[in-house]
Amino acid sequence: MARPVWSGVITFGLVTVPVQLFAAVQDHAVHFHQLQRGTGDRVRNRRVNERTGKRVDYDDIVKGYDAGDGRHVVVEQDELDGIAPGRSQVIEVRGFVELDEVEPAFFSGTYYLAPRSDEYGRVYRLLRTALAETGKAGVATFVMHGREYLVVLRAGDDVLELHTLHWADEIRDPRRDLPRLPGRERPGSKELDSARQLIDAMTTRWRPEDFEDTYEKKVRQLVEAKRDGEETARAEEPPEATNVVDLEDALRRSVERAGSRREPARTSGAPSRSGSGSGPRSGSPDGARLLSDLSKRDLYERAADEDVQGRSRMNRQQLIRALSDRHRTRTAS
Template structure:
């Protein structure tokens, strides 16, 4: 059973319900110690006076705010404690806003909020159901660990959740932060239609349990391989950017690949389902392919989209970053498909 990180009361209007706060997420990051190369000696961080090089005891350290030209305003730890807001014993909802009006960029950390006892279940359930039907979020401020937080109270799948929010002045303006942010570019109907086809073809149900941290898995595999004296294959380089000239060709190839039987089969296998009518029952007789069917196509006669499709069937690594000539060379090195597809 998880331990509550805070307990107090939740109030909205004249209604009060005792609640407890629990962390909603947990990190599975693999942590490392720092060692000196060639040894098993741990490397420790020390507080060192950068002028003298001497280590400074913790009790002799004060905080300094730099005002410029090497000048500092010195603040003692006790002075910060004197002005710090007291730890909240209540979460007072100031009002309720439309949930859609709170942009995702404002959300920071999530907590579960549970009633402190079964006798408070009805009030808790009433607030949850009302928020869920109204599609609204309660906004409040909350103080803990000498920090004041702006929070949003939401109803999610039978439980109340509390989300810490960034303050408005903490959210950066992308137009000021990104120098290369483009203006509005004109797109034609054909490009929009093809891009929409790709999105529709790749649409799927949101099942978060099917997604996992592949990097942490590779880190764990790296550690295991090094323990066993083996080597781990490096990741493929990232694909090259799609230029404007190849945009429609890349979209067309993407749609055709997503609609291919292999991609559909992989998708059906991943979801545990199958497609009806995909193949006919076998008659028990083996069919010998004709010479025409087994004749390799002339790669030079194929479009880039057709080459990319063949490279996908051949599972050629790095194909998404290859140009037409590179695809031809890769397919020519013993990877050319045995059966030509219709364009």
């Protein structure tokens, strides 16, 4: 069972929802201890006084801001807690925006929100459903572990999600900060057409479970091989950069290779991935109920079958509405 990392309330307007915050991800990385080469002895990090070299207890450590010339401004933790006592318990929604307005560079971390107890489930469900049906995200701020965060709240399938964001002044300007970027002249039309064809040929559905962290897998294999006294093979070197002269040929061959790997198109009589034709569809009397029983992944696949535009940005409720509207339009025509 996950443990909460923060507890407080969400406020929007005059409505308050007591909630708990949970990490949405868990680390799967291989972790190593630090050892002294040749001895195998553990290496430990200790807090020591820089001047005396003596160990310092954790309770005797305070924060110090470097004021220059070797001087520090000492700040106690209770002083930091005292400047925002109420805000450390409140996720204050300032407004609502379209989620796709938030540039990906701003996103930092993801958390789940749950009602603090069953009695708050109704208000929690109201906020989640309203966000799902409007397609909006709440922009909010709150304080956690001594830091203030800018966040967005959005509706997941059955849960409220909280995404921490970077502040605007933390986002670097690539034109100013990167050493080089190409100019804005438009590529040649033939090369651009080939690049578009390659993107079309490689377009697929978003299935995160189809991907794995191959580096961590190889790290584990390395550890196991060394433990068993086996030899390990080095990875292949990265491919060389594409020569500008060969660019068009490389694009053409890439399109051909990607096209040969695509799954054959489904014939008109083939069954849908979302289920056989025996069950009620969205247009039958039980259609709405059936759609509401499907997972978001199944709804997305059905939306792909129906060529619903903008489906990649839709949440579960929006997919249900779009599929229902598509069937009503088709029936009316």
